Amino acid sequence: MSIWWSLHLRREAASVPLARRLLLGTMETAGVDPDISFDLSVALTEACANAVEHGGSGAVPRCGSSGIGVPDGSVDGDGDGRDDPDGTGAYHVTAYLDGDRCRIEVSDSGPGFPAATVARRRPSLAEHGRGLHLIEELADHVRFRNRPGRGAVVSFDKMLKWRDDALLKVS
Secondary structure (H helix, E strand, O other): OOEEEEEEEEOOOOOHHHHHHHHHHHHHHOOOOOHHHHHHHHHHHHHHHHHHHHHHOOOOOOOOOOOOOOOOOOOOOOOOOOOOOOOOOOOEEEEEEEEEEEEEEOOOOOOOOOOOHHHOOOOOOOOHHHHHHHHHHHHHHHEEEEEOOOEEEEEEEEOOEOOOOOOOOOO
């Protein structure tokens, strides 16, 4: 059995704990080991926080504000506004629990990762990028990529361990 969900979230600070709680609730219900769930929730929190901070054009709105004010109301770079009809700035989170692994993907509409980040040539103690380093430490496999003109994507996988009473335990 597998579970997947996808969220379209505003770039607001309040969206980060929402995504984290949904992931933790899903994993708790499925019966994933709490240590694995915690690692993935911290990695997701870091990825979402990066999308909120860096994932669009313009300043980051404060929690509860009405939005960023993207000039053309779009996040996909083509000016049609379809991906962001209210012009608030958004990012997407998708999580897959499939068999014995979980894959999470966070995508935004910002300028993308610097080339050094995508190539993984950054010092772990740099002023910026410590959250990305943390994601790498907590997940089994991490990929940072850019969608030219459309933003950045961070995806990460982790092998799951199950509680003895797990509903979805892999045999």
